[in-house]
Amino acid sequence: MSEQATGDATQIVQVHHEGAIAIVTLNYPERRNAFSLKMREKLYEHLYQLMHHEAGCRALVLTGAGNTFCAGGDISEMKPRKVLDYRERNQLPLEIFKLMVSGPKAIVAAVEGFAMGAGVSLAAACDMVVSSSEARYASAFVKVGLMPDTGLYWSLAQRVGGARARELMMTAREFNGVEALQIGFANQVVEPGQALAAALDIAGKYAALPAVATAHLKAALATGIHTLDEAIETEVNLQPILRRSREHQEAVSAFMEKRQPVFVAD
Amino acid sequence: MSVEQNEAPEGAGGQPDTDANVAEIVQVRREGEVAIVTMNCPSRRNAFSMKMRVALIDAFQRLVHEDAATKAIVLTGAGGHFCAGGDLSEMNAATPTLLELRERIAVAVRLFKLIYAGTKPVVAAVEGTCFGAGLSLAAACDVAVSSSTAKYCCAFVKVGLLPDTGLLWTLPQKIGGGKARELMLKANVIDAAEALRIGLVNQTTEPGRALDAAIKLAARFASFPPVTLALLKASLVTAGNSIEDAWRLEMDLNPLTRQTDDHTEAVAAFMEKRKPVFNGT
Amino acid sequence: MSGMHTGKDEAPALIQVTCDGPVAIVTLNNPGRRNAMGRQMRQLLRDTMHRLMAGDPESRAIVLTGAGEHFCAGADISEMTKRTILQSREILAESCVVVRDMLAGPKPVVAAVEGVAFGAGLSLAVAADYVVAASNARFCAAFLRVGLIPDTGILWTLPKKIGMSRAREMLSLAAEIDGTKAGAISLANEVVEPGTTLAAAIEVARGLAEHPPLAIALLKAALTDGATTMDAALRTEIDYQPVLRQSRDHQAACRAFVDKSKPVFTGQ
Numbered sequence: 001m002s003e004q005a006t007g008d009a010t011q012i013v014q015v016h017h018e019g020a021i022a023i024v025t026l027n028y029p030e031r032r033n034a035f036s037l038k039m040r041e042k043l044y045e046h047l048y049q050l051m052h053h054e055a056g057c058r059a060l061v062l063t064g065a066g067n068t069f070c071a072g073g074d075i076s077e078m079k080p081r082k083v084l085d086y087r088e089r090n091q092l093p094l095e096i097f098k099l100m101v102s103g104p105k106a107i108v109a110a111v112e113g114f115a116m117g118a119g120v121s122l123a124a125a126c127d128m129v130v131s132s133s134e135a136r137y138a139s140a141f142v143k144v145g146l147m148p149d150t151g152l153y154w155s156l157a158q159r160v161g162g163a164r165a166r167e168l169m170m171t172a173r174e175f176n177g178v179e180a181l182q183i184g185f186a187n188q189v190v191e192p193g194q195a196l197a198a199a200l201d202i203a204g205k206y207a208a209l210p211a212v213a214t215a216h217l218k219a220a221l222a223t224g225i226h227t228l229d230e231a232i233e234t235e236v237n238l239q240p241i242l243r244r245s246r247e248h249q250e251a252v253s254a255f256m257e258k259r260q261p262v263f264v265a266d
Numbered sequence: 267m268s269v270e271q272n273e274a275p276e277g278a279g280g281q282p283d284t285d286a287n288v289a290e291i292v293q294v295r296r297e298g299e300v301a302i303v304t305m306n307c308p309s310r311r312n313a314f315s316m317k318m319r320v321a322l323i324d325a326f327q328r329l330v331h332e333d334a335a336t337k338a339i340v341l342t343g344a345g346g347h348f349c350a351g352g353d354l355s356e357m358n359a360a361t362p363t364l365l366e367l368r369e370r371i372a373v374a375v376r377l378f379k380l381i382y383a384g385t386k387p388v389v390a391a392v393e394g395t396c397f398g399a400g401l402s403l404a405a406a407c408d409v410a411v412s413s414s415t416a417k418y419c420c421a422f423v424k425v426g427l428l429p430d431t432g433l434l435w436t437l438p439q440k441i442g443g444g445k446a447r448e449l450m451l452k453a454n455v456i457d458a459a460e461a462l463r464i465g466l467v468n469q470t471t472e473p474g475r476a477l478d479a480a481i482k483l484a485a486r487f488a489s490f491p492p493v494t495l496a497l498l499k500a501s502l503v504t505a506g507n508s509i510e511d512a513w514r515l516e517m518d519l520n521p522l523t524r525q526t527d528d529h530t531e532a533v534a535a536f537m538e539k540r541k542p543v544f545n546g547t
Numbered sequence: 548m549s550g551m552h553t554g555k556d557e558a559p560a561l562i563q564v565t566c567d568g569p570v571a572i573v574t575l576n577n578p579g580r581r582n583a584m585g586r587q588m589r590q591l592l593r594d595t596m597h598r599l600m601a602g603d604p605e606s607r608a609i610v611l612t613g614a615g616e617h618f619c620a621g622a623d624i625s626e627m628t629k630r631t632i633l634q635s636r637e638i639l640a641e642s643c644v645v646v647r648d649m650l651a652g653p654k655p656v657v658a659a660v661e662g663v664a665f666g667a668g669l670s671l672a673v674a675a676d677y678v679v680a681a682s683n684a685r686f687c688a689a690f691l692r693v694g695l696i697p698d699t700g701i702l703w704t705l706p707k708k709i710g711m712s713r714a715r716e717m718l719s720l721a722a723e724i725d726g727t728k729a730g731a732i733s734l735a736n737e738v739v740e741p742g743t744t745l746a747a748a749i750e751v752a753r754g755l756a757e758h759p760p761l762a763i764a765l766l767k768a769a770l771t772d773g774a775t776t777m778d779a780a781l782r783t784e785i786d787y788q789p790v791l792r793q794s795r796d797h798q799a800a801c802r803a804f805v806d807k808s809k810p811v812f813t814g815q
Contacts, residue, residue, distance in 0.1 A: 078524075078533050086521035094513055101509065106719060127715055142498055144536065145491040145529030145544075147519045154513075157506030158711040162439035164465060166502050167409050170387055170495065171486065183465070184710045205720055210694040217696045217719055221711075224508045227775050228650060231703035232643040239698055240635035243627070248694030255624050255693070263694070357792070358801035367789035375781050383777070423766060425804070426759035426797035426812070428788050434769055435780035444708030444733045447676055447770055451655055451755055451763065464733075503777055 013042040014065070015050070020058035020207040021200060022050045026122075029066025035118035035150075036074040040092045047096060051103035058207035061199045062100075062126060063110040064119075072117025072140065073149075090149065093118065097151030100125040102222035104215035106206040110199035111135045111177070112192065121150035124159055124185070127206075127218070130199040131177035131186035138174045159185050210247035211265040292321035293344070294329070299337035299488040300481055301329045308345025314399035314431075315353040319373050326380040334546075337488035340480045341381070341407060342391040343400075351398025351421055371430060374399070378432035381406040383503045385496035387487040391480035392416045393473065402431035405440055405466070408487075408499070411480040412458045412467040419455040441465050491528035492546040561588040562595050563614070569756040570749055571599050571606035578615030581663060585623040586638060593645045600652035607756035610748045611649075611675060612659040613668075621666025621689060639698060642667065646674040646700035651771040653764030655755040659748035660726070661741060665689045670699035673708055673734070676767070677755075679748040680726035680735035687723040709734050759796035760814035 014025040024046055026033040033039070050057050064070055081089070100107055100122075109126035116138045123129050123137070139156065141148045148156070148169055156165040160183045168175070180186035190198045206214065216238050225231045242248055247263045254261035293304040303325050305312040312318070329336045343349050362370070381388050381403070390407035397419040404410050404418075420437065422429045429437065429450055438446040441464045449456070461467045471479045487495065501515045523529055527547045535542035563574040573595060575582040584592070599609055613619050630638070649656045649671075658675035666689045672678055680686075688705070690697040697705075697718045706714040709732050716722050730738035739747045755763070765787045773783035791797055795815045803810035 075533060075536055080530065081524070083521045083525065086524050087517060090517055090520050094516060098509070098513075127719060129712070142490050142494050144532035145494045145523055145526055147494070147498060147501070147516065147523050149516055149520055151509070151512060151516070153501070153505035153515055154509050154511075160712075161442055161465065161710055162502075162506050163405075163436070164440075165506065166439075166499075167468060169498060169502065170408055171483075172490070184712045187712055187716050202720070209691050209719075209721070213691050213694045213696055214719065217691065220696060220702060221715065221718075222509065225702045225706070226507065228647060228700060228703045228771060231700050232640070232647075234702060235696065235698040235700075236636050236639045236643070238696055239639055240630075240632040242695050243630065243635050244632070245694055248627075249629075251693035252624060252627050354801050354804040358798075358805050361793060361798065364789050364793065367792050368785055371785050371788050375785060378781070423758050423762045425800035426762045426794055427791050428762065428766055428769060428784055430784045430788055432777070432781060432784075434774040434784060435777045438707075438770075438774070442708065442710055442733060443770075444736070448736050450766055450770070451676055451758075452751075453758070507776060 011042070012036075012039050013046055015046050017057065018200065020056060021061060021203045022054070022057045022059075023061045023063065023196075023200075024050070025063050025065050026070055027065040029068070031074065032068050032071035032114055033064040033066070033119070034072060034074040035070055035093075035122075036077060037089075040096065044092060044096050044099070047099045047103070051099055051105055057105065058211060059105055059203040060107040061110055061196070061203050062107055062122065063196055063199070064113070066113075067193075068113030069109070069111045069115040069135070070119030070122055071114040072119055075144075093121075093150040097121070097125050097155070101151065101155070102219055104211075104218065106203070106214060106218065108199045108203045108206070110195040111186075112195050116140055118150050121148065121152040121155065124155035125151055128188075128199075128202055129159075129180070129186045130188045130190060130195050130202065131180050132192045132195050133177040133189050134192045135177040135180065135195075136174055137176070137180060137185065138172060139169045140172045142169065143172045210245070210251070210263045212245045212247055213242055216242060290321070291318055292325050294325050296336065297481060298485065299335065300340060300484040301333070301336040301338075302340045302342065302477070302481065303329070304342050304344050305349055306344040308347065310353065311347040311350035311395050312343040312345070312400070313350055313353040314403075315356050316370065316373075319377060323373065323377045323380065326377065326384070330380055330384040330386050336386065337492055338484035339386055339388045340391055340477065340484050341388055341403065342477050342480065343393065347394035348390070348392040348396040348416070349400030349403060350395045351400050352427075354425065374431045378402070378406050382432060382436065383500065385500060387484065387495065387499065389480045389484045389487075391476040392467065393476050397421045399431050402429065402433040402436070405436040406432050409469075409483055410467040411469045411471060411476045411483065412461055413473045413476045414458050414470050415473045416458045416461070416476075417455050418457075418461050418466060419453060420449045421453050423450060424453045491526065491532065491544045493526050493528060494523050497523060560591065562591040564595060564599070566605065567749055568753065569605070569607040570610055570752040571603065571608070572610045572612065572745075572749070573599070574612055574614050575619050576614040578613075578617070580623065581617040581620035582613040582615070582668070583620045583623040584667060585626045586641075589638075589642055589645070593641055596645050596648045596652075600648050600654055607654060607760055608752035609654050609656045610659055610745070610752050611656055611671065612745055612748065613661065617662030618658070618660040618664040618684070619668025619671060620663050621668045624693065642699045646670065646704070649674040650700075650704070651768050653760065653767065655752065655763060655767070657748040657752045657755070659744035660684045660735070661744050663687075667699045670697070670701040670704070673704045674700055677737075677751055678729075678735045679737045679739060679744045679751065680729050681741040681744050682726045682738050683741050684726035684729070684735075685723055686717075686725075686729050686734060687721060688717045689721050691719065691721045757812070759794070759800065759812040761794050761796060762791055765791060
């Protein structure tokens with residue numbers, strides 16, 4: 001697999017390509033990858049590019065430099081501001097969250113070290129979370145008089161259920177990678193140092209699956225399937241389209257001819 | 267209205283049970299910023315009679331909306347039991363009209379909302395039996411601490427009723443839709459270990475120690491900025507519903523909380539490496 | 548006590564129904580193809596399930612299982628020939644009627660899963676109220692592998708059962724898990740020795756059949772359609788509970804509690 005580095009090592013968000021997988025690294029290790037304004041801007045830029053304009057990228061991995069994921073917002077940036085100013089500043093994290101959750105490509109979190117505040121929000125917004133057993137998570141917002149942000153309201157409840165999300169947000173308590181697996185926050189738990197390798201493995205599986213079906217499924221889940229009728233409506237609307245896709249027809253042919261399918265997106 | 271009104275004592279510090287207190291069907295006392303609400307009808311294992319319901323509403327109404335000194339609430343039961351459920355002999359005695367029944371259920375719903383959707387955190391301390399409406403009350407709390415010998419049962423369907431007092435919502439929220447459907451249909455009894463495993467309770471303790479642990483937890487809540495905690499709890503009722511709801515709540519509430527004195531104090535305390543002092547504004 | 552209803556006289560029906568007291572056992576019967584479901588079989592299942600739910604006073608609970616060694620390998624891929632969009636829509640809607648009946652219909656459904664439950668087979672298992680799985684059963688939302696999105700209601704039923712992050716793993720990666728793992732994540736309610744799922748499922752169904760039928764019916768309706776938000780759940784209990792309080796079965800239960808006797812439930 002060829003490896004291309006985009007930009008130099010001082011970039012606050014780095015992107016490397018490994019075949020069809022893009023590895024996005026939050027790179028501000030001296031502040032434990034704090035989610036500063038500059039990082040938010042760069043992350044949005046790169047995610048948008050990868051999700052919507054890079055055909056060679058089929059899946060993403062999100063991770064942090066310096067053996068830690070992201071320790072949260074940059075508290076030194078929290079100066080008093082006007083209400084309208086805050087509303088504007090809130091826009092960007094929400095756009096990032098939306099991109100991750102409803103974009104067409106799967107994104108896998110590889111978490112080592114701290115994932116707190118915005119860090120836990122970013123991990124929760126991913127499709128799958130691979131966690132070091134010693135990773136440390138917390139929705140610590142309420143302790144500093146803040147609400148959870150970057151979509152955590154939605155993404156935490158999705159992952160661990162409404163009541164557990166309520167408990168974690170209200171108590172602001174810490175949990176580690178082992179508990180993360182138990183409560184459904186993480187999909188897989190590994191030895192410290194192994195999260196990236198395991199995440200790449202999963203991303204590779206996503207990259208090998210039909211791209212059109214993947215994109216449609218992700219969009220359907222993001223819209224939210226709150227009732228049985230919504231599920232039925234969604235599948236009745238989308239499935240006929242997928243039945244006519246090249247990938248589906250190739251899969252059917254491969255099945256009948258007893259061979260492996262070779263997927264080419266429409 | 268309940269005949270046995272219980273006046274919550276003002277001021278800090280624990281209050282011993284006065285003679286009047288002991289006879290109350292719902293007792294209220296305070297330890298620091300934590301109010302302890304005790305269901306007190308041990309001879310009926312604290313059955314959820316109409317009288318009990320009304321007394322609980324009075325207590326919660328006062329603690330949540332009128333008592334600024336209370337920052338967090340613990341709900342528990344006297345006599346080694348939490349609550350064994352609805353009062354079946356009361357239900358057997360008379361069948362009210364359909365409209366009267368609607369009103370009675372609305373009463374339970376009012377209580378549920380005070381606990382689940384109110385502005386102060388509520389911790390359940392469960393010993394012994396937690397069946398039917400008892401389960402509903404425990405599930406309505408933000409967190410539950412359970413004695414290792416407590417027993418849980420969603421008993422409603424066995425007596426031909428629907429799970430009520432919010433349990434149709436809260437049980438799936440706590441333990442997931444599949445497990446909730448199972449417990450509601452089978453109406454089987456589960457123990458504390460299972461309750462912990464599936465997420466119905468958050469912590470288990472030695473028998474007799476659930477209340478102490480619950481008070482500790484409640485004190486932790488009491489140490490957080492009250493306005494933020496209240497906004498958080500209120501917003502969580504609808505926040506998980508959809509991305510749009512979550513987005514709107516974040517956009518609307520974050521700027522608000524950043525304007526509070528308590529947030530400014532928290533940031534200052536962090537930068538100065540000291541403990542914050544919150545005053546609730 | 549058992550009756551066989553066959554669709555044709557020449558060949559065994561693709562869907563078979565037998566009775567065991569108050570339990571109706573529905574068997575997917577295409578064992579040569581691991582009970583893969585073509586259109587005819589799906590329509591028969593739809594009609595059978597609807598009849599049992601809506602018009603069969605003999606049964607109070609339903610068991611769903613597969614003939615032979617497997618539950619159901621999913622939709623019949625050989626039937627996935629080119630269809631118009633409108634045809635596809637119609638066919639999908641047919642499958643969804645079954646799932647709706649299973650989830651919101653008045654009688655509890657217990658799935659007995661041996662072998663594979665793949666694709667739409669998984670969707671059917673997950674639509675049951677209670678799943679008994681063999682420890683070596685295999686569950687897989689295989690849809691993505693053939694370039695389709697997961698269907699037959701599974702986009703709602705699976706996250707409801709096992710939570711969204713585990714559901715995402717199964718749905719978007721087409722990850723396969725066995726019966727033991729299914730038990731650990733609450734996809735299966737009970738895990739048993741291979742070969743014993745049907746007996747175990749019938750026992751569970753018999754227990755559920757003893758509960759007051761009206762309460763069960765309203766509970767299932769409430770859980771499927773009536774509790775999607777907190778406000779909806781509260782409205783549902785205010786609307787339905789008074790009806791149940793006035794039911795003969797509830798009053799029989801109260802009397803039995805006071806008299807310390809065993810109540811007899813009639814569904815009224």
